[in-house]
Amino acid sequence: MSLLIRLRSVWRTLSGSRARDADLDEELRSCVEMLVERRVAAGEAPEFARRAVLRDFGGLEQVKERVREVRMGRLIDETFRDVAYALRTLRRSPMFAGAALATIALGVAANTAIFSVGYALLIQPLPFRDADRLAVIWTDQSREGYPRAPLSGPELLDLDQRAALFDGFGAIWATTAAITGTPEPEQLRVGLVSADFFTVLGAEAALGRTFQPGDEPWGASTTILLSGAVWQRRYGSDPGIVGRRIEVNGQPMTVIGVMPPGFRPMMPPDSSVPDDLEAWLPFNRRFVEGPRGQRYLRVVGRMRTGVSVADARADVARVAGEISAAHAFYGTAGRQFDLQPFQADSTRDVRTALVVLAAGVAILLLMACVNVGSVLVARAAARSREFAVKAALGAGRARLVRQHLAESLTLGALGAGLGVGLGYAGLRVLLALTPPALSRMQLASVNVPVVAMCVGTVLVWMTLLSLAPAREAFRARAAAALQGDRRSTPGRAHRRLRSALTLAQVSLSVVLMVFALLLVRTVQRVQQMHPGFAADGVLSFRLALPASRYQAQESFNAFSRSLQESLATLPGAGAAAVISHAPYDHVPNWGGPYLAAEGADRATAPQADYRAVSPGAMELLGVALLEGRFFTESDDQRSAAVAIVDERLAARTWPGQSAIGRRIGVDPNVGGAPTAWTTIVGVVRHVRHRHPVEEVRPQVYFPSRQVVRNPSVYLVKTSGEAAALAGAVRERLRALDAALPVYDVRPLSAYVDDARALREFTATLASIFAAMALLLAAVGVYGLMAYSVTERTRELAIRVALGARRHEVVRLVVSGFSMTMVAGVAAGLAMATAGAAWLRHELYGVAPWDPIAVGLTVSVLAMVATAAGLLPTRRAMRADPVVALRAE
Amino acid sequence: MARELDLVRGTLALLILSTLELEPRHGVAIADRIEQVTRGAFRVGAGSLFPALHRLEQEGLIAGEWTLAGGRRTRTYRLTATGRRQLAAHRRDWQRAVQAVQLVLDGG
Numbered sequence: 001m002s003l004l005i006r007l008r009s010v011w012r013t014l015s016g017s018r019a020r021d022a023d024l025d026e027e028l029r030s031c032v033e034m035l036v037e038r039r040v041a042a043g044e045a046p047e048f049a050r051r052a053v054l055r056d057f058g059g060l061e062q063v064k065e066r067v068r069e070v071r072m073g074r075l076i077d078e079t080f081r082d083v084a085y086a087l088r089t090l091r092r093s094p095m096f097a098g099a100a101l102a103t104i105a106l107g108v109a110a111n112t113a114i115f116s117v118g119y120a121l122l123i124q125p126l127p128f129r130d131a132d133r134l135a136v137i138w139t140d141q142s143r144e145g146y147p148r149a150p151l152s153g154p155e156l157l158d159l160d161q162r163a164a165l166f167d168g169f170g171a172i173w174a175t176t177a178a179i180t181g182t183p184e185p186e187q188l189r190v191g192l193v194s195a196d197f198f199t200v201l202g203a204e205a206a207l208g209r210t211f212q213p214g215d216e217p218w219g220a221s222t223t224i225l226l227s228g229a230v231w232q233r234r235y236g237s238d239p240g241i242v243g244r245r246i247e248v249n250g251q252p253m254t255v256i257g258v259m260p261p262g263f264r265p266m267m268p269p270d271s272s273v274p275d276d277l278e279a280w281l282p283f284n285r286r287f288v289e290g291p292r293g294q295r296y297l298r299v300v301g302r303m304r305t306g307v308s309v310a311d312a313r314a315d316v317a318r319v320a321g322e323i324s325a326a327h328a329f330y331g332t333a334g335r336q337f338d339l340q341p342f343q344a345d346s347t348r349d350v351r352t353a354l355v356v357l358a359a360g361v362a363i364l365l366l367m368a369c370v371n372v373g374s375v376l377v378a379r380a381a382a383r384s385r386e387f388a389v390k391a392a393l394g395a396g397r398a399r400l401v402r403q404h405l406a407e408s409l410t411l412g413a414l415g416a417g418l419g420v421g422l423g424y425a426g427l428r429v430l431l432a433l434t435p436p437a438l439s440r441m442q443l444a445s446v447n448v449p450v451v452a453m454c455v456g457t458v459l460v461w462m463t464l465l466s467l468a469p470a471r472e473a474f475r476a477r478a479a480a481a482l483q484g485d486r487r488s489t490p491g492r493a494h495r496r497l498r499s500a501l502t503l504a505q506v507s508l509s510v511v512l513m514v515f516a517l518l519l520v521r522t523v524q525r526v527q528q529m530h531p532g533f534a535a536d537g538v539l540s541f542r543l544a545l546p547a548s549r550y551q552a553q554e555s556f557n558a559f560s561r562s563l564q565e566s567l568a569t570l571p572g573a574g575a576a577a578v579i580s581h582a583p584y585d586h587v588p589n590w591g592g593p594y595l596a597a598e599g600a601d602r603a604t605a606p607q608a609d610y611r612a613v614s615p616g617a618m619e620l621l622g623v624a625l626l627e628g629r630f631f632t633e634s635d636d637q638r639s640a641a642v643a644i645v646d647e648r649l650a651a652r653t654w655p656g657q658s659a660i661g662r663r664i665g666v667d668p669n670v671g672g673a674p675t676a677w678t679t680i681v682g683v684v685r686h687v688r689h690r691h692p693v694e695e696v697r698p699q700v701y702f703p704s705r706q707v708v709r710n711p712s713v714y715l716v717k718t719s720g721e722a723a724a725l726a727g728a729v730r731e732r733l734r735a736l737d738a739a740l741p742v743y744d745v746r747p748l749s750a751y752v753d754d755a756r757a758l759r760e761f762t763a764t765l766a767s768i769f770a771a772m773a774l775l776l777a778a779v780g781v782y783g784l785m786a787y788s789v790t791e792r793t794r795e796l797a798i799r800v801a802l803g804a805r806r807h808e809v810v811r812l813v814v815s816g817f818s819m820t821m822v823a824g825v826a827a828g829l830a831m832a833t834a835g836a837a838w839l840r841h842e843l844y845g846v847a848p849w850d851p852i853a854v855g856l857t858v859s860v861l862a863m864v865a866t867a868a869g870l871l872p873t874r875r876a877m878r879a880d881p882v883v884a885l886r887a888e
Numbered sequence: 889m890a891r892e893l894d895l896v897r898g899t900l901a902l903l904i905l906s907t908l909e910l911e912p913r914h915g916v917a918i919a920d921r922i923e924q925v926t927r928g929a930f931r932v933g934a935g936s937l938f939p940a941l942h943r944l945e946q947e948g949l950i951a952g953e954w955t956l957a958g959g960r961r962t963r964t965y966r967l968t969a970t971g972r973r974q975l976a977a978h979r980r981d982w983q984r985a986v987q988a989v990q991l992v993l994d995g996g
Contacts (some may be wrong), residue, residue: 023963028938030962031916057934070939074946 082406100372101415107368108419110361113427120444129202134342137299144607153290165307165315170197171297187741188278208242208257216285224253225280228261268346271298272588293672313339331603353762360769373465374501381494412462416455437754502784503824509777510828516770517853519763525845532687534622538748539722544711574717577617580709583689584755595665612704628660628682636705644682649698722747778868786872905975912966
């Protein structure tokens with residue numbers, strides 16, 4: 001049964017029209033029978049008569065359909081009238097209408113903005129052909145502390161040749177290349193790709209073409225694919241760019257194509273393949289013959305149609321098993337591959353944050369609807385007389401319900417429409433304020449599914465919320481209401497309903513506040529945590545020395561040394577140094593195994609991150625030395641190989657003993673074999689340079705004069721603002737060597753900010769939503785109290801007239817309301833605790849039931865609720881009892 | 889075309905109301921009566937009759953209830969008070985319209 005038919009059937013059952021259909025059917029059939037009888041009595045044969053009658057009828061179903069049309073037209077007609085009436089009613093109370101519309105609009109706006117982001121990142125299919133077939137393949141070395149590691153060239157070939165369920169595999173590795181020539185030499189972020197990478201990915205060029213098998217050169221690359229951004233920026237969107245020759249890394253290359261300007265590879269963030277790669281070059285033909293242990297390739301696979309993820313994963317695991325057996329290189333541990341669906345993998349870092357925010361705004365929308373709904377309850381109570389009159393005049397129950405609903409739904413629809421517009425504007429503002437580290441959010445846009453979801457949610461809530469008081473409207477004893485008897489019970493029932501709604505609002509705002517506070521506290525803790533280095537006042541830039549001019553290690557070191565010295569003499573600069581990677585860098589990680597003793601099993605050797613640092617680098621960054629010494633200029637290519645390790649490596653390898661003087665086998669050239677033995681001369685505190693919070697792997701530091709890394713990151717320490725030095729640094733570099741492309745000139749703290757960006761962004765948004773929720777809850781509490789007091793004005797006035805003291809009356813009013821508040825807060829805390837347990841992964845250093853978060857929430861809410869609740873009470877206390885009584 | 893339909897619809901409503909003035913009837917009986925009284929000039933088909941009946945019912949001009957007729961359960965309609973008033977008003981309008989048209993046709 002198709003969905004549409006099923007929906008219609010539900011609708012018909014709900015609206016009772018199925019019963020009416022059955023009635024109509026019976027009526028028509030009895031008419032048919034009568035006419036048939038008549039004809040038979042006149043002498044016709046029964047079947048003949050029946051056919052004749054049905055023919056005259058024009059078909060039973062057609063007649064039924066025409067009756068239904070009449071009914072439907074009626075419905076539409078009445079609905080229009082109800083909506084018009086609702087609009088007139090709203091216009092008569094502009095303040096209420098304005099407040100209600102604003103409330104709903106705010107809730108919808110927040111939802112529109114967040115759902116747009118969530119939809120774009122999590123739900124919208126990736127802009128590649130059949131993107132649900134794509135998967136990312138990782139090497140799984142969790143045992144050695146490296147669960148998502150890249151693959152090597154031979155392993156890519158193995159997958160290509162041995163895997164059965166895939167259309168193909170593509171590989172990419174991010175690096176840089178220098179474009180020379182006019183207008184200015186530039187260092188570009190380049191992706192080195194296998195020839196079929198774009199085919200596997202399912203992306204096409206905007207001009208020209210992408211690479212194909214056969215484009216791989218034997219030696220240096222001869223073809224280049226440009227990104228849309230570079231084409232626009234550097235070549236003025238020249239339509240004749242394809243086929244032009246440009247000079248890259250000193251080699252002439254032909255431009256074979258240009259990718260569309262918005263193209264992003266959309267790879268997982270920890271794959272170190274940035275979205276804004278500026279050009280692509282093909283690997284050379286022999287790259288699959290490289291060392292088996294040289295892992296650097298990020299691999300994408302395209303599963304065959306109909307293949308499930310589980311099957312693909314098993315296929316890849318099988319290949320891993322085969323090559324583990326076939327190559328002694330893998331030793332006893334063997335190789336494991338892991339496979340993840342592409343879209344899921346590339347959003348794993350934002351998914352929880354987005355879901356949390358989406359839940360937050362959904363709750364906020366519910367609160368907004370509850371807020372408006374509870375005011376509608378009050379209005380319905382005031383209008384119970386009007387309903388009674390209508391009922392007496394003969395309006396059917398269904399009609400009354402529809403009229404009642406018309407008001408709330410009209411309000412909801414208008415508010416939602418307003419909200420979507422506001423949300424669109426809000427999204428633009430949000431995207432403008434988004435830190436560049438979260439650039440993928442720019443994909444968000446307000447589209448039909450988002451709008452439908454938001455508007456639909458509002459309509460559903462408003463329907464549910466207005467059905468409850470609608471029921472009360474009928475139970476109202478018409479006679480009593482018509483007599484104007486205020487003692488009729490709808491008031492009490494309405495008050496209970498409003499209490500319940502306010503309780504809901506209070507508990508929901510507790511949930512949002514607790515969540516927001518937990519996230520904020522997490523951000524605080526992360527900020528407080530010392531990463532092991534100090535980034536303040538340090539300017540960084542990247543420099544790639546062209547291999548042609550700085551071939552020998554000696555000349556490289558000489559240049560580096562003189563540059564460092566020159567930079568240190570800049571006005572305002574303190575010291576200068578070189579490191580291989582910036583903290584939280586987006587360039588691919590550099591790491592490898594380390595052996596503690598000769599003959600140790602290479603295959604199970606633990607993994608460490610490698611870094612190369614110049615003399616003075618660790619001092620500049622404030623890395624704490626625990627044992628031994630830092631590097632000096634005498635640790636260069638002529639002296640013995642030395643290394644510095646971090647405390648984790650030392651403690652794990654030689655627990656309780658000094659690591660100084662010991663030797664470890666490492667693999668700085670990433671050939672796959674840790675055969676370079678080096679002596680440890682220093683132990684430093686662990687530096688959190690991969691992730692602000694997790695401790696990922698131990699570290700091994702090499703002297704940059706012994707292990708050359710190109711490009712590398714230059715650091716200049718200044719006493720003032722790091723950014724202020726940028727101009728001077730560029731000048732000095734141009735003076736030294738005008739042809740050197742310098743790039744990524746930014747304060748070192750920018751990297752730290754990028755790493756924290758997502759967490760801070762989420763916490764900020766969550767706080768905004770919590771504040772909105774608090775406001776809504778306060779308004780709800782105020783409304784409830786005001787309503788309650790007004791409702792009981794007469795009763796209170798009598799009590800005062802009979803001699804009750806003010807504070808007794810206040811206590812009377814407040815006691816009922818306090819129960820509601822306490823219940824609301826308790827319910828909210830229960831829900832928040834349950835929800836926070838699921839939030840656990842987003843939290844750091846903060847328990848889900850963090851006492852500060854809970855305590856702060858409860859106290860703020862108590863204060864706000866007390867203020868909101870006491871305001872109307874005070875007003876009532878000041879009222880003259882005589883006036884109140886007389887007003888009856 | 890629309891004008892024709894309105895005329896027809898209005899006329900049919902008038903005919904039905906008129907037929908029910910004296911006594912309640914069910915659908916077939918109404919059609920019979922109309923045919924009979926107009927001496928075959930108006931033969932109301934089921935496709936027009938039943939939608940018209942249901943529309944009149946929704947407007948509250950006639951009320952339907954289930955009865956037993958000829959051993960069979962069927963729906964019988966009767967004129968409501970509102971229906972009676974409408975019928976009188978419609979009658980007046982119809983007279984006026986006929987007189988007006990006649991004047992035009994007479995060339996007066």
